[in-house]
Amino acid sequence: MSSLQLEDSERLLIIKNLKKYFPIGFSLFGKVRYIRAVDDVSFEIKKGETLGLVGESGCGKTTLGRCILRLIEPTSGRIIFKGIDLLKVNRRQLRTLRKYMNIVFQDPFSSLNPRMTIREILMRPLRIHKIAKGNKALEIVIETLEKVGLSSEHLNRYPHELSGGQQQRVAIARAIIANPEFIVLDEPTSSLDVSVQAQILNLLNELQRDLDLTYLFISHNLLVVRHMSDRIAVMYLGRIVELADADEIFMKPMHPYTASLLSSIPIPNPDIRSKKARILLKGEPPSPLNPPSGCPFHTRCIFSSVECTKEKPSLVEMKKGHWVACHRADEIKLSSFEELFVVLNNSKFTLEYEK
Amino acid sequence: MVRELLKVENLKTYFFTEEGVVKAVDGVTFDIKRGEIFCLVGETGCGKSVTALSIMRLVRPPGKIVDGKIIFEGKDLLKLNEEEMREIRGKRIAMIFQNPLTSLNPVFTIGFQVGEPLEVHEKLSSNKIRKIVINLLRRVRIPDPEIRVNAYPHQLSGGMRQRSMIAMMISCKPSLLIADEPTTALDVTIQAQILKLIIELKDELGSAILLITHDFGVVAEVGDRVGVMYLGNLVELGNVEDLFREPMHPYTRGLLNALPLKLKRKSMLETIPGSLSSPINPPPGCKFHPRCKYAMPVCSKLPPPQVYVGNDRWVACHLYN
Numbered sequence A: 001m002s003s004l005q006l007e008d009s010e011r012l013l014i015i016k017n018l019k020k021y022f023p024i025g026f027s028l029f030g031k032v033r034y035i036r037a038v039d040d041v042s043f044e045i046k047k048g049e050t051l052g053l054v055g056e057s058g059c060g061k062t063t064l065g066r067c068i069l070r071l072i073e074p075t076s077g078r079i080i081f082k083g084i085d086l087l088k089v090n091r092r093q094l095r096t097l098r099k100y101m102n103i104v105f106q107d108p109f110s111s112l113n114p115r116m117t118i119r120e121i122l123m124r125p126l127r128i129h130k131i132a133k134g135n136k137a138l139e140i141v142i143e144t145l146e147k148v149g150l151s152s153e154h155l156n157r158y159p160h161e162l163s164g165g166q167q168q169r170v171a172i173a174r175a176i177i178a179n180p181e182f183i184v185l186d187e188p189t190s191s192l193d194v195s196v197q198a199q200i201l202n203l204l205n206e207l208q209r210d211l212d213l214t215y216l217f218i219s220h221n222l223l224v225v226r227h228m229s230d231r232i233a234v235m236y237l238g239r240i241v242e243l244a245d246a247d248e249i250f251m252k253p254m255h256p257y258t259a260s261l262l263s264s265i266p267i268p269n270p271d272i273r274s275k276k277a278r279i280l281l282k283g284e285p286p287s288p289l290n291p292p293s294g295c296p297f298h299t300r301c302i303f304s305s306v307e308c309t310k311e312k313p314s315l316v317e318m319k320k321g322h323w324v325a326c327h328r329a330d331e332i333k334l335s336s337f338e339e340l341f342v343v344l345n346n347s348k349f350t351l352e353y354e355k
Numbered sequence B: 001m002v003r004e005l006l007k008v009e010n011l012k013t014y015f016f017t018e019e020g021v022v023k024a025v026d027g028v029t030f031d032i033k034r035g036e037i038f039c040l041v042g043e044t045g046c047g048k049s050v051t052a053l054s055i056m057r058l059v060r061p062p063g064k065i066v067d068g069k070i071i072f073e074g075k076d077l078l079k080l081n082e083e084e085m086r087e088i089r090g091k092r093i094a095m096i097f098q099n100p101l102t103s104l105n106p107v108f109t110i111g112f113q114v115g116e117p118l119e120v121h122e123k124l125s126s127n128k129i130r131k132i133v134i135n136l137l138r139r140v141r142i143p144d145p146e147i148r149v150n151a152y153p154h155q156l157s158g159g160m161r162q163r164s165m166i167a168m169m170i171s172c173k174p175s176l177l178i179a180d181e182p183t184t185a186l187d188v189t190i191q192a193q194i195l196k197l198i199i200e201l202k203d204e205l206g207s208a209i210l211l212i213t214h215d216f217g218v219v220a221e222v223g224d225r226v227g228v229m230y231l232g233n234l235v236e237l238g239n240v241e242d243l244f245r246e247p248m249h250p251y252t253r254g255l256l257n258a259l260p261l262k263l264k265r266k267s268m269l270e271t272i273p274g275s276l277s278s279p280i281n282p283p284p285g286c287k288f289h290p291r292c293k294y295a296m297p298v299c300s301k302l303p304p305p306q307v308y309v310g311n312d313r314w315v316a317c318h319l320y321n
Helices: A061-068 A091-100 A118-128 A134-147 A164-176 A194-211 A222-228 A246-251 A256-264 A306-310 A339-345 B048-055 B082-088 B110-122 B126-139 B158-170 B188-205 B216-222 B240-245 B250-257
Strands: A011-026 A032-046 A050-054 A076-081 A101-104 A182-186 A214-219 A231-236 A239-245 A316-319 A322-324 B004-017 B020-033 B037-041 B063-072 B093-096 B176-180 B208-213 B225-230 B233-239
Touching (some): A011 A061, A032 A061, A032 A239, A050 A061, A061 A101, A061 A182, A061 A214, A091 A101, A101 A164, A118 A134, A134 A164, A194 A214, A194 B250, A214 A222, A239 A256, A246 A339, A256 B188, B004 B048, B004 B208, B020 B048, B020 B208, B020 B233, B037 B188, B048 B176, B048 B208, B110 B126, B110 B158, B126 B158, B158 B188, B188 B216, B208 B216, B225 B240, B233 B250
Parallel strands (some): A050 A231, A101 A182, A182 A214, B093 B176
Antiparallel strands (some): A011 A032, A011 A076, A239 A322, A316 A322, B004 B020, B004 B063
């Protein structure tokens, strides 16, 4: 596991063997049954990078994001943030540490208190973390609103008076107001329209540059994740199956699941429709309540062998910085996902549609 | 045989709310040819779903179709009485929605619900219906159809529920299928399976499909022709290949440029300035003009007509007038 570990100064967050099992009643013989939402996950996040986390619904990506901030208590494992093990600190210490990390949720409307004005929503973190009071606090609130593209005229509005995009801007303002270093972005644009999504993605990238932020970007939209991330981790049934540089994972995926995910993306270019090599998966994701033996993906994998049904593959570094959990990663040949790059290289898309 | 299956002419569907009149669909004209996949694409509130509901005549008060014609297989649907319309719904035109869980009734089995259109329209015996239903479920690739026919909606996964809805939709072999965001609630691998199924069924049945989506990726994957909507108006209409090769309306261009498709990651995406205007008080003239970088003085005065620009292509923009 040597090169999974980065230089100490580079690492902001280290996740080690993180597990979250949700108990869900008893089996026939009185044993507690669990859903293994996050099942032995290890990775690191570098300072200043965006790590993208993709996977289908129910793969555990949201649970993982919340476990990292201890919004959900993990079952076991270690979360080391700036050298401190978050699972060993008490509630009061955790509250102090929360100043340095925050989260933005998918649905901005339900994540903002409907009875509070924007001013009250943004004043709260300043009060809780004892950053500022009174006029000084108001100054910071206005400054932060301007950073996210809103202004002082929004101060006395209630969330329902704002559009979805503006609400998400408020949620982002709340996340950055206490000067955090790390933000979990959980599907921040999934409930927004394309044109608004572009505005929010631009804003997030700008803020990252200006405020030196580190992101965990969770999404099911692969094109959005690629645009936002430096590295991408792919999750399936509670486990990370592949982790690599964002372009590398699109160009040379090594896990069959990643390859099939990529080939399923509807690409907005009709010219490549016929050329596309689709790897359609058999069936649907198995229930996390009753995961398959061995490799959790073997039931849907066209390459599965006897070994795959018996033993769980662990995440190993196949190439520098490219981690894969697949028994057959070195023998199978996956078609690369170059269609996307054909589109991206296509002048029509890179030079913008102009008159 | 006429190639046009459906002709929508100057359709206007308004909602008379307490705050004012919402012109959800405000003068939309297009046609759908036999056997093609016609996509309506646009952002939230552009009127694409209301257009579909208007065709089915399922607009509920305070909504009302106030003007226009909907000619389907030679008949104006807006002139039919409720009895005649019921003969068409489910039999000649069938529709599926975004969320299969809310469109399926939780207290009836899949078999009963998929068979219902057959019972209503074809008046077959229950034994016969059961056999047909099992066949339909097999056709939409539901594994173990003999068992699933007795399942309740909550016992199926999202993908299988949408497959059951599709089975129900094709049960009477309608000539027009309307699918309103059929894959939006599904995961990308399941979405790919469902889109493939829709194309296969279209080829098998020869039905035309009106596909409503907000995803240009889905349009490019399956569409033959596409109409782009903005605030109740159809701003552009054409073959999918042409529209993607050369989008003409500034709004279409803006939307395509806003997609996160840049070779260089984290680079700035182009955005459409401003935000969606209120549908109660839309801007005068061209509704897009306050956000349009090509806006001219005429744009704020006159609504642009739908102009034919050749090659089966229409655009509603003063730039092409």
